Each structure stands twice: as C-alpha cells, then as structure tokens.
Amino acid sequence: MSLADKLAHTEALLDTIARDHAPVALANSFGAEDMVLMHLIASRNLPIGIFSLDTGRLPVETYTLMQQVGERYPGHPIRVYYPDATALEAYVNSNGINAFYQSVELRKSCCHIRKIEPLKRALDGLSAWITGLRREQSPTRQDLTDREFDADNGLMKFNPLIEWTEKEVWEYIRTNDVPYNSLHDKHVPSIGCAPCTRPIAVGEDIRAGRWWWENPESKECGLHVKASPLKRPNA
Numbered sequence: 001m002s003l004a005d006k007l008a009h010t011e012a013l014l015d016t017i018a019r020d021h022a023p024v025a026l027a028n029s030f031g032a033e034d035m036v037l038m039h040l041i042a043s044r045n046l047p048i049g050i051f052s053l054d055t056g057r058l059p060v061e062t063y064t065l066m067q068q069v070g071e072r073y074p075g076h077p078i079r080v081y082y083p084d085a086t087a088l089e090a091y092v093n094s095n096g097i098n099a100f101y102q103s104v105e106l107r108k109s110c111c112h113i114r115k116i117e118p119l120k121r122a123l124d125g126l127s128a129w130i131t132g133l134r135r136e137q138s139p140t141r142q143d144l145t146d147r148e149f150d151a152d153n154g155l156m157k158f159n160p161l162i163e164w165t166e167k168e169v170w171e172y173i174r175t176n177d178v179p180y181n182s183l184h185d186k187h188v189p190s191i192g193c194a195p196c197t198r199p200i201a202v203g204e205d206i207r208a209g210r211w212w213w214e215n216p217e218s219k220e221c222g223l224h225v226k227a228s229p230l231k232r233p234n235a
Helices: 003-020 032-043 060-072 085-095 104-123 166-175 182-186
Strands: 024-027 049-053 078-081 128-130 147-150 155-158
Touching: 003 032, 003 128, 003 166, 024 032, 024 104, 032 060, 032 166, 049 104, 060 078, 060 182, 078 104, 085 104
Parallel strands: 024 049, 024 128, 049 078, 128 155
Antiparallel strands: 147 155
16 A cells, blocks of 8 residues: 555545544654644544643653744644642652662553553543554554454544554655754654663564563553453444
8 A cells, every 4th residue: 555545544534533533633753644634634634632741751852843833733732730749749759769679569650650551641631642662663452453442441542553554654845844853853753751662673563662661562651551342432
C-alpha cells in the first residue's frame, strides 16, 4: 500500500471517528507520529480535542515544541494534565528522585503516577481516544490494530497510523512542513521523559532509547498495554 493510500485511509478514519465517536481526543506526546495526526486534525478542522500529559520531567525540546504547536494551531488548543502532587511527593520522598532506574516495578510506579493517573483524568467523559502508535515501533505493538476497545479505560481507542512506516511519517512531515521535536534530529526517534530517553545507535530498534536498561518486552509505561480482544465499534 502506498503512502497516498495509507493517508487516504487515515483521513477517512479520522472523519469517521469525529462523526461517530464524539467526544474524542488525540493524546499528543509531541512525537513525530502525534504531530502528523495533530496536523491532519487541524488542517481538516475536525472536532477532535487534543490533550497532553506533562510528567514534570519532559525534555526542554518537548516544551519548546509544545509552545510552537500552540502558536501554529491556535484553533486546536492542547489541554495539559499533570501528575497528582501528593502522590508524586510521596513516591520521590520514599524512593528517591531517580528510583525508576532501580527496578521495573519502581519505574512502572513512576509511570503510573506521572502518566497513567493523569491519563484517566484526561479520558474522563470521552467516548474514544486517538494515539500515534505504529506496529513497527516495538515488539509490544505487533498485535495492535487501527481500532480496539480499551477495556482498562472503558472506551474505544484508535491508532490511525498503525500501518505507516517511519519513512512515511517523515515524508509526510517534510512535505507538509509539520513542526516536530528537535530531538529527532539528534538520533532520538522515540521521546519520553528526559531521564528515560537517549539517542540510539545505527541499527538499533527505534525504541531502543526508551528505558534502555530494561528488556524490550517490558518497555511500555502502561498507557498502551492491550488488555482485551478486538472489539469493533458499530458502523
């Protein structure tokens, strides 16, 4: 399937989501894929909300892009959600500021406070949410489809770029002058919190720079763990 065909499918899917699954929002973490979707939503003026999770430890480049996006797409403001201060203080005071390096359990606890709990608040009241997940990104995403029922959060979840390749994402960004995170120019294809993100070497998996001290099979924060079989929405 060509990029033109994939783009047409993605645009048609976004139109369907906006029409049949309101209220709906895109989770924008300011990676390349999310910026493609942000641009598509804004350029087509779709009634799809945008939200982002500020963990409190994002790279400065991500905050710079966040400001740029607000100026580039003023008609689609991004609502930002933050970790619960009390829970975060308790975690840091009990375990240390960088406890996530010590074990997978402590890392996932940190992710839960900084990402999972804020996501629950972001999704409250929505019928569906949209992500920039792609199948080729990691071993943990091989079985994902372009739509599924998110059992953990009780709503539909859509992945409109699931079949896109990294090359196609960047072709779209360059062709349409889409703003992107400058960390991508420093060999950082997958961007999360600053302490948990590093550049990758030639030949490494594109998510090798995320939680690089862990095995690939554990490299999810919990936002995108598939917990139920596919359930398609009514047409």
